[in-house]
Structure formats: C-alpha cells, structure tokens
Amino acid sequence: MQELSLPCPFERGVDLREKSYYRIGGRTQFFAMPRTLQHLGDLLLWNDDQELPLAVMGSGSNMLFSDEPFSGIVVAMEMMNRMFWVSPGELFCEAGVENTDIAAELLRCGRGGGEWLHMLPGRIGGTIRMNARCFGGEISGVTAYVVAMDMRGRLRWLTGNEVFLGYKQTSLMTSREIVVAALLRFPVSKAPEEIRTEMSRYEEERQRKHHFDFPSCGSTFKNNYEAGRPSGQIFEELGFKGQQEGGAAVSGYHANFIYNTGKASSSDVLALAGRMRRAAREKSGVELELEVECTGIFERDHLNACGVPFIPADTDNRKGWAGLLRNPGQDSSVSGSGDLFPQTLLKGYLTGYFGDNGSFPRDIAVHVEQLAPIAYAAGNPLMPFLRWTTRADSGVFSADRGTLVGGPTSGTFVDELWRFPVSELFIGHGGRGARYLEFEMRPSGDWVALRFSERRVREAGFAVLSCESWSEDVDCFADRDGFGMTFSFRLLYPFLEKNILALQCCASLGDQRYGLFPWWKTDSETPDFHQPDRFLRVRLTS
Template structure:
C-alpha cells in the first residue's frame, strides 16, 4: 500500500490517509480502519484515483456520508473513496437541479424548498449524500429518488463516464442498476422538480422532519432503517409485535422508539449489530414465517 499512497499523494488528488478508522465516517459511529482512505477534491481527482487503483489492481469501495452503512470491526481491505465536498457542485435552473454526488441530501432538500421547488420534501431528514441516495433509491413518506431523477452521471471502474437515464437506472425498492448489474459511482444527478408555493413546501418538509425526530432515535448514533419492509408488512411493526424493542447485545440496542432502528448505545461493535440482526431475523422467521432482509449495507473484512 505504500506505493499506492505515494502515487495518490504525488497526484495531489485531495485527502489521503492510511489506516483511517471508518467509525469517524459512519453515522452509527462503528467501523474498523480502511487500508487507504481518500477524499478526492474534484471529479478529475476521482478519475485519477480510479486510474491508480486500476493500475495496482486493488479492491476499492465508495462511501458518501456514511448513513445506511455498517462497516466490519476488521475494517476494509484496499481503498475507501469518500465523496465529499470536492464533488458537491449545485446548479439550479428553473425546475432543473444539477447536483454533485457528494452533496448532502438534507442540505439539498432544504435549499430547493426555500426556492419554492417541490419534489424533495421526502428527503428532508435523510442523512446521506445525493450519490448514495441515487445508488440505493433512497425514499420516505411515499416517495423516492426515482420520482424526481431525470438522469445520473456515473463513473465506471474502467474510467468511462456515462449519463444514465431514469429508465437505465432500473430503479426499484431501495435498489438501482449501480448496486450489482452495472457497478459504478454516481458523481452527479439531474433532478426534475416542480415550482410551487414556497411556504407550503417548506411546511411539508418540516412536518416530515418533525415526524422523523418524533418517531426515530436521532439522539443515538444509528445507520437508519436496518431492514427492508417485507411488504405488505412493515419491519418496525413486526419487530415491535415480537417484543424486541429495547433488546440489546453488547453496545448495540434495538431502539425503543422504532423497531427498525439499531442504535449504538455505547461503544458498540459491528459484531454486536450483526448478532442483533441475526437474532431479529431468526425471531421473525420463527414467529411469523417472514424472511427479513437488510436495507443497511454491510461491508468490510470477515472476521
């Protein structure tokens, strides 16, 4: 990894760190070290990063703002690329919004609502990046990214950059083509919003934010919803019905506010969370015959 770090540093691509604890970069505050951690300061720098990675044939992985993510205690092998402020340009032209993949989704929702643009009210309390939201088709309150995305700019591992239309993104529930079929990095998105009455748009977004604060455990570090809803059922309701609210393993605990949230109640390890997930899956399967699938992405070295 020394040669890799040397080349990243010489290429002047932004922040480069060795053995960076990923607990510093996840909303649940859990995660071992990345062998190499880079935060490119531009799209051109990101392209250089990918070029060096290809040259050395090392594993790589992209993160945004670290929500919806559980990183193993053993950390991540290879290079972790963080899309941050260096890839976060914003342009608003009438009802069309072009935004970088590293831009905060909450900040974007707030900005456009104040300009009287409707369509992102659902995202007011989702603590992720735009790129991550596109990658997983993030949503809430009956809407998601597929409702507003016009096209996404994607950097593929071979260095090519393409604009993919909404149809080409193949969105479904918490899924896009970028996850498995065509792995790539969403570096920008063009969103199609609608002009409306500023006061009512801001009020609706604030109502959504307030609802999340009242029903979800934002006073503890967490990764967001842990399980996908096994429709027509809801994960949180099944977990509550099973009497699992408040159940803890180590420093990880199922929230007493919302059954579909696992919180870091104090120095939790990733293994604590994994054990808790396994316990929920087993319990719900035994009680109701329903298979629970995780929404939170679990990544990193196996112990």
C-alpha cells in the same frame, strides 16, 4: 519500499468510526477524497496497477463498516458537492451534495416535490444508488438522469429507467459503477411557506420517533410488502424493542432501528440483526432483506444470518468480504460490458463551464465510442477506431440540420470555427503527456483538426492547416441524428499509454457561452478548453 501515494487528495490511517453514522469501524489504509471527476478517474486507473481493495461511501449514513483494519481505499464523495440549476426545474447535483442541502435549495427557489429530503441522512449519490424513500417520496420519482463512472474511468449519463428497478433496488447496486452526479427534476412551483410547513412536519416526525437519539443507520431491514405490514411492526410484534447484543440495541420507539448505545461493534449489530431476521422468518413467516450496507471483512456466519452476499476471504475461511467495489484479488478491468462493440467511453450532456445557474443549454449531448478492440485495430490501423458524435434537439446546433439530406458530408475544412457555434473534442496523451489533438465541427459539416506539441503550441509541420494531412485518418459525418467524426487507430496510437487516452468534449456557442463534458470544477478564470491536465483519462478495451 516507497510509500504509496494516491493521485487525489487523501489521508492515511483514518478511523472509520469518525466517518460513519454508526460510529463503528476499523482504520482504513487510505481515505480518498476526490474533488473532481479527473481525481476519481485517475484514482481508479492508478488502482488498476496497485490492486487494492476499494469501497465507496457518501456520508456513511447507511453503511456498517467492519471493526477490522481495511488494507485498501475508502473513497468518500463528500468533496464532489457542486449544485446548480440547468433550467428552472432541473437541478444538477454532484454525488456529494447532502440531501438536506437539496431540500434547502428547493425551499429557496420555491420548488415542490423534495420536501421529504429534509433531514434525510446521506448524500444524493448514495440516496440514488439505493433508491431511497421516506414519507411517501422516492428518489426515482424526481431523478431524470444519473451520471456514473465505471472502473475504467468511462463516464455516461443513464436514464431513470436504466437505473431504478423498484422498491429500494437499482442496477447500480450490482454494477461496478460509481454515482458521480444526477439531474433532478422539480417542475412544480410551490409557495415557500407551504414547503417550510411540510419540511417541519417531517422533522417533527423524525424527532417523535427518536431517529437521532443514538448513532444508527435508520431502518435496518427493508419492508417486505407481501407481509402486509412494515418490518418495524413485525419486530415489535416479536418483542424486539429494547433487546440488546453487546453495545447494540433495538430502539424502544422504532423496532426496525438498531442503535449503537456506546461501544457496539459491527459483530454486535450483525448478531442482533441476524436474530431479528431469523425470528421474522421462523415465527412470522416473513423473509426480510437487510437494508444496511455491510462494508469490509466480517464473520461469514453473521453475513449468512443476515442474508448478505459476500466473497470468501482467502486468508481466513471463517470470514468474507462484503460491500466492496473491488474485492481483494479481483480484476478491476472487468466491467461487465463483455466484448461487444461499440463501447461507450463518454456519453452525456454538456454543462456550463462554470456551473452557473442556467448558463448553458441542457440539450447538447455528446458520445465518444470505441469501435473495435485495440488488438484488432492494431492489425487494421486505418479502420475507424473511435467515433465522436454531437446531437442537439433544439437551439443553435439543431438549426443547420434541416438543410442536411443525410449520409456523409463534404463540409469545408476551415480555421477559426471557434468564432461560430461549434462542438469540440480534445484527445490527449493517456500518460498526461503534453501533446494533444483538437477537432472542431459544426452541424453543417464544416470542420477543422489541429495538433499541439504543448498547450496552445502547434506541432511542427502542422502550423499551416491542411485537410490533406488528415484525409486517411479522419472521416466526417452529419445527418439529422447528429454530426461528428471517426478517427483511425493509426492517428490515436501515439497517444495511448497503457491503453489509456485522455478525452474532453466541449462546445462554444459563439455568444460567450461555453459547455464541458466531463465538467470541471472551476469558479473564476477565462474560459479555456486547452487544459490537457484536466482531460478525463479513460482506459480502452484491449
């Protein structure tokens, strides 16, 4: 049998003890390290066919891996670590950026509001997923948008209200989406000396409480505010400081910390945590929720004692799976969106081509939607199947909107729109074939469409531009809410492979400013949107 190979950077047989803060865990079959959105999307689509169990981690600062071998994929976000300012007070961070690095960037730029992130273990993706907080700061308070990818590769920007549900709770904790980036807001300027003083105070507090004496994941349980006191105080009252279970021990300085004193197993940690939770319930009348994320296969008795949801293991009825994005035997195509249409494939804001600070306006948004199931569209091939919309609240894309009266537009079909401010959509082959389509449009309704047989080579029969060849398959619209096009199923069917299309939204502002969504990871090259190998592959609903 041919050995499996992942479609992104990866390692085999990685010891998860070396990857987690707890220094606990077995070996994983695959340890994936995507560097780009395209890597991550390709991996998720590849695993649709392979059906391997899959878990996602940031830095493992809040994860307890099972000691048992994991015959699946652990996806680490550590290589997706770009960070840049889109405006003076808005910082764009990929999920793999460390919290401490964000605090350091705020110090460098004299921006207040993120001092509490200094020395907070973890990466921003995990911090957002659990709505982490400490020293009076909470990530929900500084997060404007969260960018998430689902198991089909679909990508969308979510508002804070769509994500954050309260104390250490988010919608992402129960959805099958991966945090890939966030837009953080720090509008207040602050003297670097004041920022540094506050960061030092938090660092001293962590040292005073001996947070880093031994491997741990910090607080083991969330606070229950109905109890009127922190969980650590409850456990101290119950005499848990210093108590042990195998190699796991409660800190003598903070009774809500469980240390790995040397050779603790995941069972040791959960057995001790289960005792603590039971004592809090039976002796103090307080129900507590485990904060540490259990990932892998564990004894069901331990999971039940700690109140951890799980999926029963088919191979052993004494065990259960917890903390996975995809469980063994689970259909990863099920995304929770049901059969409602339209369905979002891409939705969000464009960022600068190179990710340079302030290199592109932050308010140009795009939306690509599937309007009907593939099966229905196949029987109605000329119906609108995909819709692409561009919207801008200010700047060059909003300038022409005031002249529009609403409704359909009869804009001019014209070549070389790229010389002016223009929004562009590329549609490529779902199997990474060479053919692709390019559509360009301005708010005025002017538009153009092109076919390519390979990179920048126009397809035979389409060298001379003509709107007649597109008239039955493309409809344009432009009004005060945005501008864009709809595309027929007949037009897009040749580009579908296993229900997958490759998509890329772009914009050129006519002054050497270029934007992308999804964004690419590139540092130095001549800007060129014609790179179909970089388009994001997305699985459509059948």
